[in-house]
Amino acid sequence: MASITGSPVDRTPVFPLLMFFAQQRAGITYREYAGNGRALAEAQISIRDRFSVDAITSCSDAFRITADLGAEMAYPEDHPPFATRPLVTTEAELRQLPRPDPISVGSRMADRIDATRIMAESVGDDCLVLGWVDMPFAEACSICGLTEFMLMLSDQPSLAHELLERVTDSVIDFSLGQLQAGAPMIGAGDAAASLISPAQYREFALPYEQRVIESIHAVGGLAKLHICGNTTHILNDMVHCGADLFNVDHLVGFGTACDVYHNAGKAFKGNLDPVGDLLHSSPQQCAARCAELLERAKGLQYMLSAGCEIPAAVSDDVFQVFCDAPQNVGG
Template identity: 25%
Template sequence: MPDFPPLQNDLILRVARGESTRRTPVWMMRQAGRYLPEYQAVRAEHEFFDVVGTPELAAEVTIQPIDRFDLDAAIIFSDILVIPQALGLEVQMVKGKGPHFPNPVREPSELSRLTDDPDVHEELGHVYDALTLTRKELNGRVPLIGFSGAPWTLMGYMIEGGGSKNYKKARAWLYEAPEAAHRLLQKTTDVIIEYLIGQVDAGAQMLQVFDSWAGLLGPKTFRTFALPYLKQIAEGVKEAHPEVPLVVFAKGAHYALEDLVETEYDVIGLDWTMDPKAARLVVGERVTLQGNLDPCMLYGDEETIRRAVQDMLAGFGSHRHIANLGHGMHPDHDPEHARVFVDSVHEVSEQMRHV
């Protein structure tokens, strides 16, 4: 592992491990990206996947929000769809439409098109290089988070060919071709485990697994086609790096809390539709919770955002909570409203601890 500068702010890592701290740490999903004018300036000259694939540009974009806001973590600028790319599928980022697969995996018979046992370090070495460079350029200011998409969510994109409201083509596989679905999920899981271990080796100090479309599965289907693979990922990464906190964000899967708390993830992310108090009753102090302000709350005025932060922090309580949004930043968010969110978390959480 490269030699990195000493860490000056380990707040988020300590909270992930269950330690008490002077305030609640805060970061924002999609904090590096489209709502920032400095990011837009980079994108004016470079295509999306060129930024992802160029370590110097990825590092620059990752650090932009750290320079602007008093955040407690950076998250590497990349994309969950680099895994399908490593498996041999072409992915394009189409302006105004989002991710697009020109040739998705439509039928179980097409699984043979996917690369068997891809060389992850060869295919995704640009992410590792970006992590190492970013970690050095952060100079210990805050920890660096790495991430991956979850197997079910990636399967949805690979079969559907892009974004979808219901991912019905992918969900149909679960019932029409369950054996093929499990083969695809396992193949993806194996790559994800190797990818995440490599991210830690390259400099990531915390990892998050995004299961963005978990909420489209019912409880039984989730336990069959999502949970076993999420567990494998946590176990595989922890075997290699037991010291690195793991976060799982299964958006919309309210029913999954009890199952997820029994896995080796240290942190469970909640979306904005979930009640923090109810979640705390389920998980207790067994794990740290992360979230969950409605991103659309950032369209409100300063006082609205501050009140929302107060309510959120009161709901989670002052222990084992990482403040975040319930999903990512929107492209038309005002950066100054993001600043109000971050600063309010600092102020309110410190006040709560001194009451």
């Protein structure tokens, strides 16, 4: 938390995003990981017990709200759940969308809230427990289909805004449910926002991100914005969403990110290449790359992380070097 507020820290925090990495080391299927909150929590806690990470998360997939809205879902054994077809294809279907209760017994949102609660009660005193939602723009893409919603932005912008308004309420409900379960911070993914222009981001994504984050802040929570992909073209707009922490993908120049977030007075994390710097790296190569980032970000509100999820096939030796890097290089 000190790194987020700009207070002095003993070392740079280590804040990876781990899903398949945690699931495989727990010896369970991804279907169980994404569908059983206790199994997810125990897998994350096990990683915390084995490695010196400073945060764990309830993130597993992008289809919690979409499922609870009524989408037809598939639950593969070894891959994340997904909607088998768009839930909304017409204006009438949009207006029939319910506002699901995030704590409804048996719902996918309630399952993640349960996972968050278990983690917070078990390790919340000495490890940051990060809840997770998808921001309204990303959620709308899950509900309509990515291509279909992108077309809606230009063909039916008023309808796109109507959907975003409805979805924002559910994202806020889901966020507050996880905060009430004990998570001090909510991670919020908005991957599809990296695919649109700055003008579209300012119209269709940013205002709804701001509303979600304002609601999180209103109850004393913190927010992390995680937009996968090359966000160089929207970095200067993203800082206005109000998030307390920003994830930086490896496709973004690290020096550019350092300058943008330092000038904005914001905390950020990243941006090791999950494949090049971890999966296909030796321990020595990974250590050297971590040292480069730590040196460049010295004095900034920075946390060491990969640009996105760390692959399951990353060796324990390389991951250990990553976790130990701030202590070993004095970061």
